[in-house]
Amino acid sequence: xxxxxxxxxxxxxxxxxxxxxxxxxxxxxxxxxxxxxxxxxxxxxxxxxxxxxxxxxxxxxxxxxxxxxxxxxxxxxxxxxxxxxxxxxxxxxxxxxxxxxxxxxxxxxxxxxxxxxxxxxxxxxxxxxxxxxxxxxxxxxxxxxxxxxxxxxxxxxxxxxxxxxxxxxxxxxxxxxxxxxxxxxxxxxxxxxxxxxxxxxxxxxxxxxxxxxxxxxxxxxxxxxxxxxxxxxxxxxxxxxxxxxxxxxxxxxxxxxxxxxxxxxxxx
Numbered sequence: 001x002x003x004x005x006x007x008x009x010x011x012x013x014x015x016x017x018x019x020x021x022x023x024x025x026x027x028x029x030x031x032x033x034x035x036x037x038x039x040x041x042x043x044x045x046x047x048x049x050x051x052x053x054x055x056x057x058x059x060x061x062x063x064x065x066x067x068x069x070x071x072x073x074x075x076x077x078x079x080x081x082x083x084x085x086x087x088x089x090x091x092x093x094x095x096x097x098x099x100x101x102x103x104x105x106x107x108x109x110x111x112x113x114x115x116x117x118x119x120x121x122x123x124x125x126x127x128x129x130x131x132x133x134x135x136x137x138x139x140x141x142x143x144x145x146x147x148x149x150x151x152x153x154x155x156x157x158x159x160x161x162x163x164x165x166x167x168x169x170x171x172x173x174x175x176x177x178x179x180x181x182x183x184x185x186x187x188x189x190x191x192x193x194x195x196x197x198x199x200x201x202x203x204x205x206x207x208x209x210x211x212x213x214x215x216x217x218x219x220x221x222x223x224x225x226x227x228x229x230x231x232x233x234x235x236x237x238x239x240x241x242x243x244x245x246x247x248x249x250x251x252x253x254x255x256x257x258x259x260x261x262x263x264x265x266x267x268x
Contacts (some may be wrong), residue, residue: 019044020052027062027071034068061161089119091220091244091265096120098242098265099183099218103127107180110208111139113164113201114185116218118142125149133179133211135165135204152177159200166200174207182212184238185219188226192235192258195228202230214239221246235260 019042026033035053039046053069056062062069096119103109106129111121113136121139124130128148134140135154143151156170184205186194194217196202209215217238224247235241241255242263255262 016052020056023049023052023069024056024061027056027069032065032068032070036067038068059161088220088222088244091246092116092119092218094244094265095218095220095242096123098263099216100124100127102216102240103130103181105129107131108133108178110134110174110179110182110184110212111136112182112184112205112208113139113162113166114218116185116220117183120183120218131179133174133177135170135174135208137163137165156204162198162201166198166204168203170204171207174204174211177211179212180214182208182215184208184215184217186217186223186228186232188228189219189223189235190227192254194232194235196230196232197228199230202232205232209233209237217241220244221248221251224248224251 022042023033023038026038035046035049038049042049053062053064057064057069062071092115095116099120100123103124105127107127108131109124111117111124111132111134113134115138118136118139121132121134121136122142124132124143125146125148128146129150130148131150131152132139132143133152133154134143135156137158140151140153143149154165154170154173156165156173157167158164159166187197188195196205215238217235217240219241221244235255236258238260240261240263242265243252243255244265245267247264252262252264
């Protein structure tokens with residue numbers, strides 16, 4: 001048998017895949033990297049780094065900005081999972097604490113692949129026994145082995161940038177179940193509709209919405225200033241929306257005028 005043919009090394013002696021993995025790690029760890037600095041350190045031209053950043057951006061790992069790349073979320077970029085978890089952490093905790101009393105022991109609960117719902121997932125052991133269904137790897141890792149928690153992990157194709165299982169198999173798995181409640185978030189709310197940055201995310205979230213009796217949307221106020229490419233559903237498709245106190249009065253008034261049942265976290 002002949003030896004496996006390896007892809008040729010690029011500039012700097014590294015294969016493109018190895019170089020891109022190194023770039024990805026740097027962006028995730030440091031939050032921002034400069035093109036010129038990467039080119040110098042990796043021994044390649046700035047043009048090569050720009051092509052690498054284009055590739056990594058197309059996969060959802062980072063966002064190109066002037067002079068470099070960042071893992072921080074923006075109005076149009078969902079952001080790396082680590083940075084998404086850290087962003088608006090206090091607001092997410094407030095949303096989770098407000099949502100927790102809605103869950104009753106013995107229920108079946110779906111938690112989507114949002115870091116907002118992850119904040120709630122970390123509290124759900126307080127409401128055990130529960131059956132919890134999720135496609136989000138961080139939620140699975142946190143809940144695995146927890147006393148009183150029957151954990152159902154939805155399989156499918158693993159998307160590293162989202163740290164979640166998405167795709168047709170995930171949709172099919174969700175379609176075979178029916179739960180009491182869904183807790184979900186969204187990338188953006190524009191003109192009364194929820195939006196996301198990938199079709200795969202939208203397909204799975206729609207399947208999760210169809211697989212439950214009651215749908216609860218958890219959103220911090222920054223969602224009303226972001227943009228998304230693919231429309232998920234109108235906000236009115238959710239039975240309840242929980243927002244943080246930072247929501248501008250105009251946005252709260254708009255939700256209520258649309259007939260949305262809204263709770264502001266922390267308010268009686």
